[in-house]
Amino acid sequence: MLKFRAIIEETxxxxxxxxxxxxxxxxxxxxxxxTFFVFQNDTVLSAMDESAEHRPEDMAAALLSTTVxxxxxxxxxxxxxxxxxxxxxxxxxxxxxxxxEKGAIDLLxxxxxxxxxxxxxxxxxxxxxxxxxxxxxxxxxxxxxxLSVGRWNxxxxxxxxxxxxxxxxLYSVVVLVSVLSRSNLLAIxxxxxxxxIAFLLAIGRFGSExxxxxxxxxxxxxxxxxxxxxxxxxxxxxxxxNGIIGKxxxxxxxxxxxxxxxxxxxxxxxxxxxxEF
Amino acid sequence: MEFxxxxxxxxxxxxxxATGVHALQGVSISVGHGEIYSLLGPNGAGKTTFIKCLLxxxxxxxxxxxxxxxxxxxxxxxxxxxxxxxxxxYPLHLTGEQVLSYFGKLSGVTEPTLSKRIEExxxxxxxxxxxxxxxxxxxxxxxxxxxxxxxxxNDPKLIILDEPTDGVDPVGRKExxxxxxxxxxxxxxxxxxxxxxxxxxxxxxxxxxxQSGRLITEGTVNDLTRTKNEYELKVSAHDGKSLSxxxxxxxxxxxxxxxxxxxxxxxxxxxxxDSLRSHGILIESLVPKRTSLEDIFIKxxxxxxxxxx
Ligand SMILES: Nc1ncnc2c1ncn2[C@@H]1O[C@H](COP(=O)(O)OP(=O)(O)OP(=O)(O)O)[C@@H](O)[C@H]1O
Ligand SMILES: [Mg+2]
Numbered sequence: 001m002l003k004f005r006a007i008i009e010e011t012x013x014x015x016x017x018x019x020x021x022x023x024x025x026x027x028x029x030x031x032x033x034x035t036f037f038v039f040q041n042d043t044v045l046s047a048m049d050e051s052a053e054h055r056p057e058d059m060a061a062a063l064l065s066t067t068v069x070x071x072x073x074x075x076x077x078x079x080x081x082x083x084x085x086x087x088x089x090x091x092x093x094x095x096x097x098x099x100x101e102k103g104a105i106d107l108l109x110x111x112x113x114x115x116x117x118x119x120x121x122x123x124x125x126x127x128x129x130x131x132x133x134x135x136x137x138x139x140x141x142x143x144x145x146x147l148s149v150g151r152w153n154x155x156x157x158x159x160x161x162x163x164x165x166x167x168x169x170l171y172s173v174v175v176l177v178s179v180l181s182r183s184n185l186l187a188i189x190x191x192x193x194x195x196x197i198a199f200l201l202a203i204g205r206f207g208s209e210x211x212x213x214x215x216x217x218x219x220x221x222x223x224x225x226x227x228x229x230x231x232x233x234x235x236x237x238x239x240x241x242n243g244i245i246g247k248x249x250x251x252x253x254x255x256x257x258x259x260x261x262x263x264x265x266x267x268x269x270x271x272x273x274x275x276e277f
Numbered sequence: 278m279e280f281x282x283x284x285x286x287x288x289x290x291x292x293x294x295a296t297g298v299h300a301l302q303g304v305s306i307s308v309g310h311g312e313i314y315s316l317l318g319p320n321g322a323g324k325t326t327f328i329k330c331l332l333x334x335x336x337x338x339x340x341x342x343x344x345x346x347x348x349x350x351x352x353x354x355x356x357x358x359x360x361x362x363x364x365x366x367y368p369l370h371l372t373g374e375q376v377l378s379y380f381g382k383l384s385g386v387t388e389p390t391l392s393k394r395i396e397e398x399x400x401x402x403x404x405x406x407x408x409x410x411x412x413x414x415x416x417x418x419x420x421x422x423x424x425x426x427x428x429x430x431n432d433p434k435l436i437i438l439d440e441p442t443d444g445v446d447p448v449g450r451k452e453x454x455x456x457x458x459x460x461x462x463x464x465x466x467x468x469x470x471x472x473x474x475x476x477x478x479x480x481x482x483x484x485x486x487x488q489s490g491r492l493i494t495e496g497t498v499n500d501l502t503r504t505k506n507e508y509e510l511k512v513s514a515h516d517g518k519s520l521s522x523x524x525x526x527x528x529x530x531x532x533x534x535x536x537x538x539x540x541x542x543x544x545x546x547x548x549x550x551d552s553l554r555s556h557g558i559l560i561e562s563l564v565p566k567r568t569s570l571e572d573i574f575i576k577x578x579x580x581x582x583x584x585x586x
Contacts, residue, residue, distance in 0.1 A: 006382035010368070017370030103366035107427075110332040110362070110437075111383040112355040276291075276335040 003113050004121050011095055011125025020091035021129065027087065028137040032144055035076070039148030073153045074241045076141060081163055081237045084134050088167050089174055089191035092126040096178035097187065105277045116269040123175060123265065127168065134163050155244040162240035169231030169257045170195060172264035179271045194230050201227050202234035232257045281435050281466035282308040282331070284342035284349075289326055289335060289490075300326040302490040303340065308483075310434075313457060313467040315477040317570075318487035319578060324470040325363055327487070328439055332360060345434060356385065359433035361424045363440050363470070369413040373404055373423045376412060377430050384431035391430075398426035401456055417444035425453065429460075436460060438469040442476060454480050478502070478570040486577055493577055501573055507539045507566040508546070513559040523556055524549050537566060 015021045099108065099122060108118060138160045146152045170191055177183075177190040204223045235253035242249050289301040300323045308314040316324050329335045331342065333350035347354035367376045377395045386394060399405045402422040407415070415423065421444055428436055441457075442450045450473075457467050458480055471477050477484060478498055485495040494501065512520070512534055520536050521528040527549060529537040540546040553560060 002387060003383055003385065006379060010379055013370060013375075014368060017368075098368075101366065103362065103364050104368070106329070106332075106334050106362040107360065107365055107367075107380065108383070109334045110355060110358065110360040111380065112352045112385055113383050114352060277329075 003111075004117060004124075007113075007118060007121025008125040008128065011122055012129065014095065014098065015091070015125075015129050018091075018094065021133070024087055024091060024133045025136065027083075028133065028140065031079075031083070032137075032140045035141060036144045036148065039145060069149065069151065070153075070245045072149075073145075073156055073244045076145065077156065077159050077240055077244055078237060080138060080141060080159065081166065081240060084130075084137060084163050085166055085170060085195060085233070086192065088130045088133070089170060089195075090188060092130065092171060093174050093178065093187040093191060094184050095122045095126050096175050097182055097184040100179070100182050100277070102277075109277065115273050119175065119179070119265065119269050119272055123171070126171060127164070130167050130171075131160075131164055134167075135160050138163070153244060155246060158243045159240050162236050162243065165239075165254060165257055166231070166233050166236035169236075169261045169264070170233055172261045172268070173231060176264050176268045176271065179268045179275070195233050197226065197230055198233040201230070202238075228256070229260075231260055279310070279346070280307045280343070281310045281312070282306070282314075282342070282344050282468060284327075284331070285340055287327070287330055287340035287342060288338045289323070289330055290338045300490050301330065301337070301340075304487070304490070304492055306485060306492070306495075308466060308468055310466055311461060311464050312482045313461050313469070313480055315481040315484045316468070316470050316487055317472070317474065317477060317484055317574060322487045323490040324487060325439055326490075328360075328437055328468075328470065331437065332358070356431075357434040359428035359431060359436045361421075361428040361436075361438045361441055363443070365420075365424050367412045367420075367423070367427075370411065372409050372411050373399070373415070373426075374408040376423055377427055380427050381430040386431050394430050394432065398429045401429065402426045403452065418446055418449050421445050422449065422453075425456065433465070435466045435468065438467065440470055440472070442471070442473060450476065474571040474574055475569070484570070486574060488578055494573075498570065502567045502570055504566045504568050506541065507537060509562075509564050509566050510536050510538050511561040511563075512536075512553070513561050515558050518556065520553075520558075523552055523558075534561075 096119070099105065099118060109115070138157060142153075142156050173194055174187045174191040178187040181187065201223055205227065208220060208223075232253040235250065236257060239249040239254065284304060284306050286303040286305055287301050288299075288303055291298040291300055304323075304327060306314075306316075306327075316327065318324050326335065330337045331344060331349060332355065337349070342349040344354040345357045368379075371379065374395060377398060378391065381391045381394060399408055402425050404419065404422050404426060407419060407423075412420065412423065421441065425438070425441060428438065438457075442453050445453060454476060457469075460467055461480075461482075469477075469481075481498055483495070483497050484501065485492050487493070507529070510520075520531050520538075524538060527538050527540055527545075529539055538549070540549065550560065550563070
């Protein structure tokens with residue numbers, strides 16, 4: 001436990017030294033401040049006020065069967081989601097590769113610490129850092145927007161959990177790529193790439209739900225496989241949005257997502273155990 | 278006797294059988310408790326690879342070994358070890374003291390022992406004044422010193438050092454040598470890799486010379502540097518015959534009063550002494566001749582090179 005804590009502490013120190021902590025807080029603050037000023041604008045405020053409980057007739061909102069206020073909350077949440085995940089991947093990709101640098105890894109491996117503990121310690125450290133940052137970000141945004149429009153959305157703070165779920169799986173892939181390639185750049189690219197693939201898959205699956213031809217075809221199967229193999233990053237976002245408008249969240253993607261996280265971490269540990277330096 | 282460290286035909290191949298590098302080709306070494314043991318060899322001989330095999334940083338292709346009674350690669354085996362890697366890099370954002378604290382914790386040292394050990398090891402390597410400076414600002418020698426302190430943080434029984442004096446100035450090197458001797462006197466075992474033969478010669482109990490992944494010789498420094506049947510003879514000034522005219526071909530080299538002589542047996546040696554005395558020559562000293570470790574090294578490596586061609 002002492003060793004586990006030491007690894008997590010070192011992750012924190014590294015994050016501080018690399019200014020990722022400060023950087024994230026700084027960018028979060030900027031975004032929160034911008035939002036604050038947007039909501040000081042009278043037109044925006046009155047729009048929110050008049051239509052707050054009004055269900056507009058137009059197509060998109062009708063589809064969601066929700067209020068303008070809710071749509072606004074969801075939009076904010078989605079921006080936060082994408083922003084936090086991208087920044088999170090960018091900031092924490094180096095935690096694994098820095099540990100594996102020449103000259104550093106020899107000493108770590110010579111210590112009476114099992115190899116899996118290094119992976120787990122670094123992963124946990126990154127997750128705690130991410131949690132602190134996301135909590136600050138989401139709650140900060142929540143308070144600023146709620147005070148401005150005079151209404152509090154009670155589902156919004158739950159975004160923290162959904163963002164963390166999204167991060168957990170995406171980061172586990174980044175860890176695996178880091179261990180295999182020892183390249184920071186490749187790990188970041190993989191993280192972003194998979195986020196993007198998840199986005200395309202979501203569009204594809206949404207499309208095929210609407211246009212149900214009854215037959216799947218080869219393309220359908222490929223998207224299915226990819227959907228189950230890569231993190232369900234977009235589903236986590238959808239759950240977050242559903243939580244905000246009071247709809248039920250889907251549990252299947254959550255379990256699938258957690259299962260994938262564990263699998264990717266297990267693979268990372270196995271790869272790390274075999275690796276020579 | 279139980280060994281602090283022992284390996285049995287350790288083989289390490291990087292890559293596949295045909296095209297890979299055979300870094301170790303069956304290395305068997307045994308290091309007793311309380312010894313300073315040095316592994317010498319030219320660049321690329323496999324010294325670092327050998328240490329990495331011991332510590333589970335790379336995995337031996339075949340062969341086995343034990344460290345402090347535990348099989349290689351086991352976590353238990355690493356508990357009593359302190360290690361200073363070659364070209365080590367510490368997280369640059371840490372201060373010297375934080376380096377010791379972090380690696381101390383990873384070695385399983387708990388408070389209040391940790392604080393005490395940090396003080397002690399900083400003192401041993403003479404880095405107390407630099408404890409709160411970030412490693413980023415350290416010179417190469419300072420880096421090496423903090424590395425040595427780090428290797429000692431858990432009060433290890435076996436200390437493994439890869440080029441410990443690399444980049445350290447002469448005064449610092451002397452200090453490091455003294456530290457190593459002190460450790461030995463405390464009953465610790467020291468295993469080190471080095472190129473600096475004159476240094477190794479001064480402190481090592483035993484040395485092995487490795488080339489191309491094989492040990493080509495092993496023994497105590499005394500044994501290796503003693504040249505068989507050759508002696509250095511010093512006589513006081515005399516105006517009689519030259520030594521070579523008395524001792525004939527037994528004299529290998531002669532320079533006013535100082536000469537190298539060789540005898541087949543102890544008997545011959547004593548006969549020669551008698552004959553010198555009968556010529557009224559006063560013997561000042563007669564000692565077995567030693568060659569420096571460096572000479573041995575160059576000779577052995579050279580002949581191995583020739584053999585391979
Ligand atoms: N990870 C690796 N992959 C492939 N080959 C390697 C690896 N590590 C070492 N080697 C090879 O193994 C051989 C022995 O290298 P090693 O580093 O053990 O030498 P050394 O005796 O420590 O040399 P030096 O005195 O320069 O430190 C070299 O030919 C080297 O190229
Ligand atoms: Mg080496």
